[in-house]
Structure formats: structure tokens, C-alpha cells
Amino acid sequence: MAAIKANKTLNSLMGVISRPQKTFVSTIASQGLHPLDPLTAAEVSAAGKACRLYADKIGLTKLRFNSIGLQEPPKAAMLEYEASGRQGPKPARQAACIVQLPAEPGAAVAEALVDLSSPFPTIISWDRVEGVQPMVTIEDCVEAEELVKADKGIRALLKDRYGITDMSMVAADPWFYGDRYAEDSKFQEGRIIQCFMYLRVGNAQDNHYAHPLDLLVYLDMNSGRVLDTWMYPDPPAIPQMKANYIAPLVQKERGFRTGEKPINVVQPQGPSFEVNGNEISWLNWNMRISFNHREGLVFHNVGYEDQGRVRPIIHRASTVEIIVPYGDPRSPFHKKCAFDVVDYGLGFSCSSLSLGCDCLGHIKYFPAVLNTNQGEPMLIEKAVCMHEEDAGLLWKHVEYRTNHSEVRRSRRLVLSFIATIANYEYGFFWYFYNDGHIEHEVKLTGCLSTNLLSPGEGPNPTHGTLMAPGLNAQVHQHFFCCRLDMAVDDSRGGQGLTVSEVNCDSMPLGPDNPYGVGFCATETEFxxxxxxIREVDPRRSRVWKIKNPHSRNSVTGVPVGFKLAPAPTPPLYAHPSNEHARRGAFATKQLWVTPYSDDERWPAGKYPLGGDMAGIDAWTSLDRQIKNEDVVVWHSFGVTHVPRVEDWPVMPKESVGFHLKPVNFYDGNPGINLAPGPNKTSREHQDGSGCESCAAQSKL
Structure with a gap:
């Protein structure tokens, strides 16, 4: 592949941008691909060219490609193909493109579907969509900052108000503008980005979040014009206290701590997983993965081999939305809210991982091929990390009569990727365990989004925490929504599943509970x-069960199932009348269940602004039948972040997530047949002389 010219800033953020030498992809090149494999670089390039050729024919002079990705085949077609042992009709490969038309009135958007199965890819459909604004890509973010810093009015304002003339020391964080509803819209049209402004002090690598300005810039990305600004009546003092995290600056300003010795993950025989393209097998687990610009990592056909056959558990799983509402009610911060999936795209925000840093051990990396705004492929070389790791104790029992001990350690397969959304990092980790259960963990880290203290505000902000003199970090929340298209022993999606709620309650005192110790679990089917539409309740040990009434456990005779074990999750604090709660309705409850539909993918709408913004609250208002149906489970979970000084300048990892655990799915503990044996590289520490191996090494 030959490299194409790209913005240096963008390259540093997203890695190598490249395009294939061949313009079109042929049917021969696609024959070896599975229908769910992400688009190749050649296919991205071919889809982009097909759109440009079609645009030329209908008189469109300028295109900007927002996204180019695989149009996944309908679920029914995929189930039929897999049921045939992949010998039946193979679903056609298609690319779904969202194309911006900057030269057209209103800067309309076209949704194009490209057929990639023919020797010369062609347009299947080209639908113009009026009144919508697509997501802000990483290229948009880079361009937005450049436009703001190049604007003559902004440059003059920075000089006159703050004495700032070196624009290389200025930073602009672009957020999609929060006016998503017409009745509360400051700007009636345009692709509006609000940029929070910061300053670097003394060094080009200085942490700019330590030095916020009281300046908010409103920018129309369609026209490239600054529309308006916001600032306090009188210019406040810019916080000057430094808070750096870049290694050379930390070493210079604080020095590194000493005494930390290496911990090495050694796998002398290599890993236990096997990989065939995007298909993975690991110690009874089988699955397929893909990656796209919006969801990032996606899991398909997750199953567990049990007694000689792979039993399906999940058809498809991914993170489909995030909302981050801030809690400062004062203007302009009442509009400070990010919908990170629809606004920016987790895939577009993904960064290339570093061996020995982000993941340890024997690593398998999966690349991601996305697109540039010119319709060319963009490669993220190490987008997804896969490794296996020790997960502590799996089970243990000591027969005290004989002092015989049996113990097995757990290990897990880990697949992860990390997305950077302006100041925050989100690490998405999926774990598959020896005992046949699944865990999803989101790790939150990165920098706090800071602002100046409001005029007249004392040293203890009402809606935040003081990080340094004059520097406020506002309270906010993070809510995540996962879409779980469950299978649970149903490979065809036609038998039907049932979802229930299980609560534990104390029994009342009485003849059946004379000593007051009784309690029981009660199950209610939906x-x-x-x-x-349900909420978590830790006081009742509440879980939700997805079960298959057409498959029975051989021991208990009850339907096989998996339970969704949620983490305690706070409510969304925004008032129901506010746009955060209306658009982010998915975060107001922790469980939603819908009958499967190919068209119901995005719980907060397809676009950040305009179009059909109907989401999960509109779908579920139909009150459709979900018992004994092909169902999708939507789980929302999150945290409230009241910042601490210890979160500054980069916050230690905060975790939130959930478990999917088998309930009468297997006939016993799936980990009972793990072979015993201690880890042979472990050493006993010798007081005063370090471990045995270290002492031996010191003599060499």
C-alpha cells in the first residue's frame, strides 16, 4: 500500500493512513471473507470511488465521507447461512456510506449503499437525507481546532483579553453543540461545534486542562465560520499551577519513584487461543469479532463447547451508546453533555495500543480499517488487543479430615480496545472465563474536563471540586448502554427466549417462618x-434472567438460562423535562427488552442532530410481546463522578460493568475438569534477600 498525504496532527492521533494500490475490489478478492468480516482497505477505497462516480453523474461537485462501513446482512440471512454450515447462499457484501454534501443547500447528507460483490462495485441506493448532522469524526475535531485558532476575530480576542499571541499554546476541545431540540436552539441551522478553550503554559506538552479560559467558541463546521463566543463579563485570572503527566515533565518536576521491580507475564508455550481471521477459539469458547467506526469492537456468535457441541449464548453484543451529562446548571454549562457513540464514534476515537503497556503477555492484535473524510482507508494497526491472563481463584476445597486440598486457578480471555473522547479515555474490556461466564468492564480514565470558577464562587464549588486555585472540575455522570442480542441455546433465533426478573425478599414472621430467618427468591416473567423497563435494586439482590423454555437442564428440568447481574447504578439526575433525559432515555432505566428488529440499533437515534431521533423509549412505547420471542436485551449502567483531587491531573482507573452468568445452563461447574498443577515460575520470598530466583541471578 502507498501512503497518502495526511494531516500530521491526525496521523499522530490515529496512526498510519493508507490506501490500496488497486482501486476496485473483485469478487475473487472477497470470496475468502466471512459476511461479518469488516471491510478491507480495498473495499473502503472501492466504496468511496463508487460514491464519487455516482456523485459526478448526478452533478454533485464535492463530497465529504463521514463513514464507510460494512452493511451487516439481515439477521435472518446470517442465521440461514450459518445453519447451512456456510454452504448455503452467502449474503452479499455491501458498504454503508454516510456522505456529507457541503456544497449543497443546507449541507445535506446522503446515505449510500454500495454493492461490493460485483467486479465493479455499484451504488444500490442513494438516499438524500435533509436536516440531519452526522457524527464529529477525529478529522472534524482536528479541523475544528484549526479553524478556531486561525479565525482573525478569535486571535484578536485572545490577544486583547489574555495577551495570548502564540496560537501553538492554545487548545480547543470540540464538543457537539447540545441544542438538539428546536424549541431550545440558539442556532437554527448548521453543524455546530462548541469549543472549550485552554492554554498551555511554558511548554508545548504542558497539560492544558490545568489552564482553562473563560471562552467558549461556537463554530459551524459546514461553513467553517465562527458564529459566536461566550465569556465572563470581566476577564478572570487564568490558573497558573501546572499539573503535568507527560513522562519527561513529570520526571523534571517531581522525579520518578524508585524501588519498583518488574512483573513479567511469561507464556513459554504460547497462548491457548487459536485465531482464524476474525474467528476465535479459546478453551471451549468460540466467537467472531468485528470492528466498526461507531461501536468499535463487536462480538458475534459467542458460544461455549459443552459435551461435544458449541452451545450458542450471544448472537451479537456491543456498546451502542454513552451519555455524559454535566451537573452545572449555569449557562453555558447546561449544554455540556456528550453522547459519545452517536456524537464521535468509539471506533473513530480508538487509538493504536502499545505492546507491554496497554496489554501484557502474549498478545494478538486485530487492526481496524476505517475511512478518511476523502473516502480512503485509514488503518489503526493495533486497535483490539486479545490476551489471556490469570484471574485468581476459580475454586478450592480442603477436606479438613485428611488435610487434602484441591484448588484451581481461573484464567480469562480478554478482548479490549480503548477510545479517547477529547479529555476522557474509555477502556472496553470483555472477559470470558473458565467457568463459562462473561464479564464486561468499562475502565474510565484520562483527564478531567475543567473550567474556571464562576464569578463570585468561593473556593468550594457548588457543582464541582477545586483542583487548584481557580480551577474547577464539574460533577458529571457516565452512562453506558450495551445491546445484547441473546441466543442462549437457540442457534436459529426462532425458538424464542423469555426474560424474567429475580428478587430476593425476607419472609414475614409467621407459622412458615417462626424464627425470622427465611427468605426466598421470586421470579417474574415479562x-x-x-x-x-426496570431498575437495579441491590437491596433485593435483583438480577434478570434470559432463558430458553425450549431447552431444559438435564438435572433440574428447568429452562436453561443466563443471568444479567448488574452493578449498582445511580439514577440520571437530569430532570425528565431536560433534553439530556429525553434524548438519553436509555440511561433512565437499567433494563429494556425489545423484540428483535434489524432497524432498531441506536437507542438515542441514528444521528446526533435531526432526522428520526426516535430511540428506545419510542420503540418500547409500542409495548410489543417479548415472551417466547427473539429478544434483544439493552442494559444501561454507569457512575456518578464527583471529582477528587486524587483524580488530578489524570484520574486513576474507575470501573463499572456487569456479568452474564449461566443459570442452570450447564450440568455442573464447567471448571471442574481443569487439570491441577501449581505455577512453576512462582517463588517464595526469602526475608532480607529477595526471592530465590533473584538471589540466584545476583550470583551470576
């Missing part, structure tokens, strides 16, 4: 969508 019949319709409205019944299944």
Missing part, C-alpha cells in the same frame, strides 16, 4: 416491553 410479557411485554413496558413490563421489562
Amino acid at each position: 410479557n411485554t416491553e413496558q413490563e421489562a
Whole structure:
């Protein structure tokens, strides 16, 4: 592949941008691909060219490609193909493109579907969509900062108000503008970005979040014009205290701590997983993965081999939305809210991982091929990390009569990627365990989004925490929504699943509970969508069970199932009348269940602004039947972040997530047949002389 010219800043953020030498992809090149494999670089390039050729024919002079990705085949077609042992009709490969038309009135958007199965890819459909604004890509973010810093009015304002003339020391964080509803819209049209402004002090690598300005810039990305600014009536003092995290600056300003000795992950025989393209097998687990610009990592056909056959558990799983509402009610911060999936795209925000830093051990990396705004492929070489790791104790029992001990350690397969959304990092980790259960963990880290203290505000901000003199970090929340298209022993999606809620309660005192110790678990099945809109309740040990009434456990005779074990999750604090709660309705409850539909993918709408913004609250208002149906489980979970000084300048990892655990799915503990044996590289520490191996090494 020959490299194409790209913005240096963008390259540093997203890695190598490249395009294939061949313009079109042929049917021969696609024959070896699975229908769910992400688009190749050649296919991205071919889809882009097909759109440009079509645009030329209909008189469009300028295109900007927002996204080019695989149009996944309908679920029914995929189930039929897999049921045939991949010998039946193979679903056609298609590319779904969202194309901006900057030269057209209103800067309209076209949704194009490209057929990649023919020798010369052609346009299947080209639908113009009026009144919508697509997501802000990483290229948009880079361009937005450049436009703001190049604007003559902004440069003059910075000089006159703050004495700033060196624009290389200025930073602009672009956020999609929060006016998503017409009745509360400051700007009636345009692709509006609000840029929070910061300053670097003394060094080009200085942490700019330590030095916020009281300046908010509103920018129309379609026209490239600055529309408006916001600032306090009188210019405040810019916080000057430095808070750096870049290694050379930390070493210079604080020095590194000493005494930390290496911990090495050694796998002398290599890993236990096997990889065939995007298909993975590991110690009874089987799955397929893909990657796209919006969701990032996606899991398909997750199953567990049990008694000689792979039993399906999940058809498809991914993170489909995030909302980060801030809690400062004063203008302009009442509009400070990010929908990170629809606004920016987790895939577009993904960064290339570093061996020995982000993941340890024997690593398998999966690349991601996305697109530039010119419709060419963009490669992220190490987008997804896969490795296996020790997970502590799996099970243990000591027969005290004989002092015989049996113990097995757990290990897990880990697949992860990390997305950087302006100041925050989100690490998305999926774990598959020896005992046949699945865990999803989101790790939150990165920098706090800071602002100046409001005029007249004392040293203890009402809606935040003081990080340094004059520097406020506002309270906010993070909510994540995962879409779980469950299978649970149903490979065809036609038998139907049922979702229920299980609560534990104390029994009342009485003849059946004379000593007051009794409690029991009560299970309630959901019949319709409205019944299944639920909240977590740790006091009742609440879990939700997805079960297959057509498959029975051989021991208990009850339907096999998996339970969704949620983490304690706070409510969304925004008032129901506010746009955060209306658009982010998915975060107001922790469980939603819908009958499967190919068209219901995005719980907060397809676009950040305009178009059909109907989401999960609109779908579930239909109150459709969900008992004994092909169902999708939507789980929302999150945290409230009241910042601490210890979160500054980069916050230690905060975790939130959930477990999917088998309930009467297997006939016993799947980890009972793990072979015993201690880890042979472990050493006993010798007081005063370090470990045995270290002492031996010191003599060499």
C-alpha cells in the first residue's frame, strides 16, 4: 500500500493512513471473507470511488465521507447461512456510506449503499437525507481546532483579553453543540461545534486542562465560520499551577519513584487461543469479532463447547451508546453533555495500543480499517488487543479430615480496545472465563474536563471540586448502554427466549417462618416491553434472567438460562423535562427488552442532530410481546463522578460493568475438569534477600 498525504496532527492521533494500490475490489478478492468480516482497505477505497462516480453523474461537485462501513446482512440471512454450515447462499457484501454534501443547500447528507460483490462495485441506493448532522469524526475535531485558532476575530480576542499571541499554546476541545431540540436552539441551522478553550503554559506538552479560559467558541463546521463566543463579563485570572503527566515533565518536576521491580507475564508455550481471521477459539469458547467506526469492537456468535457441541449464548453484543451529562446548571454549562457513540464514534476515537503497556503477555492484535473524510482507508494497526491472563481463584476445597486440598486457578480471555473522547479515555474490556461466564468492564480514565470558577464562587464549588486555585472540575455522570442480542441455546433465533426478573425478599414472621430467618427468591416473567423497563435494586439482590423454555437442564428440568447481574447504578439526575433525559432515555432505566428488529440499533437515534431521533423509549412505547420471542436485551449502567483531587491531573482507573452468568445452563461447574498443577515460575520470598530466583541471578 502507498501512503497518502495526511494531516500530521491526525496521523499522530490515529496512526498510519493508507490506501490500496488497486482501486476496485473483485469478487475473487472477497470470496475468502466471512459476511461479518469488516471491510478491507480495498473495499473502503472501492466504496468511496463508487460514491464519487455516482456523485459526478448526478452533478454533485464535492463530497465529504463521514463513514464507510460494512452493511451487516439481515439477521435472518446470517442465521440461514450459518445453519447451512456456510454452504448455503452467502449474503452479499455491501458498504454503508454516510456522505456529507457541503456544497449543497443546507449541507445535506446522503446515505449510500454500495454493492461490493460485483467486479465493479455499484451504488444500490442513494438516499438524500435533509436536516440531519452526522457524527464529529477525529478529522472534524482536528479541523475544528484549526479553524478556531486561525479565525482573525478569535486571535484578536485572545490577544486583547489574555495577551495570548502564540496560537501553538492554545487548545480547543470540540464538543457537539447540545441544542438538539428546536424549541431550545440558539442556532437554527448548521453543524455546530462548541469549543472549550485552554492554554498551555511554558511548554508545548504542558497539560492544558490545568489552564482553562473563560471562552467558549461556537463554530459551524459546514461553513467553517465562527458564529459566536461566550465569556465572563470581566476577564478572570487564568490558573497558573501546572499539573503535568507527560513522562519527561513529570520526571523534571517531581522525579520518578524508585524501588519498583518488574512483573513479567511469561507464556513459554504460547497462548491457548487459536485465531482464524476474525474467528476465535479459546478453551471451549468460540466467537467472531468485528470492528466498526461507531461501536468499535463487536462480538458475534459467542458460544461455549459443552459435551461435544458449541452451545450458542450471544448472537451479537456491543456498546451502542454513552451519555455524559454535566451537573452545572449555569449557562453555558447546561449544554455540556456528550453522547459519545452517536456524537464521535468509539471506533473513530480508538487509538493504536502499545505492546507491554496497554496489554501484557502474549498478545494478538486485530487492526481496524476505517475511512478518511476523502473516502480512503485509514488503518489503526493495533486497535483490539486479545490476551489471556490469570484471574485468581476459580475454586478450592480442603477436606479438613485428611488435610487434602484441591484448588484451581481461573484464567480469562480478554478482548479490549480503548477510545479517547477529547479529555476522557474509555477502556472496553470483555472477559470470558473458565467457568463459562462473561464479564464486561468499562475502565474510565484520562483527564478531567475543567473550567474556571464562576464569578463570585468561593473556593468550594457548588457543582464541582477545586483542583487548584481557580480551577474547577464539574460533577458529571457516565452512562453506558450495551445491546445484547441473546441466543442462549437457540442457534436459529426462532425458538424464542423469555426474560424474567429475580428478587430476593425476607419472609414475614409467621407459622412458615417462626424464627425470622427465611427468605426466598421470586421470579417474574415479562410479557411485554413496558413490563421489562426496570431498575437495579441491590437491596433485593435483583438480577434478570434470559432463558430458553425450549431447552431444559438435564438435572433440574428447568429452562436453561443466563443471568444479567448488574452493578449498582445511580439514577440520571437530569430532570425528565431536560433534553439530556429525553434524548438519553436509555440511561433512565437499567433494563429494556425489545423484540428483535434489524432497524432498531441506536437507542438515542441514528444521528446526533435531526432526522428520526426516535430511540428506545419510542420503540418500547409500542409495548410489543417479548415472551417466547427473539429478544434483544439493552442494559444501561454507569457512575456518578464527583471529582477528587486524587483524580488530578489524570484520574486513576474507575470501573463499572456487569456479568452474564449461566443459570442452570450447564450440568455442573464447567471448571471442574481443569487439570491441577501449581505455577512453576512462582517463588517464595526469602526475608532480607529477595526471592530465590533473584538471589540466584545476583550470583551470576
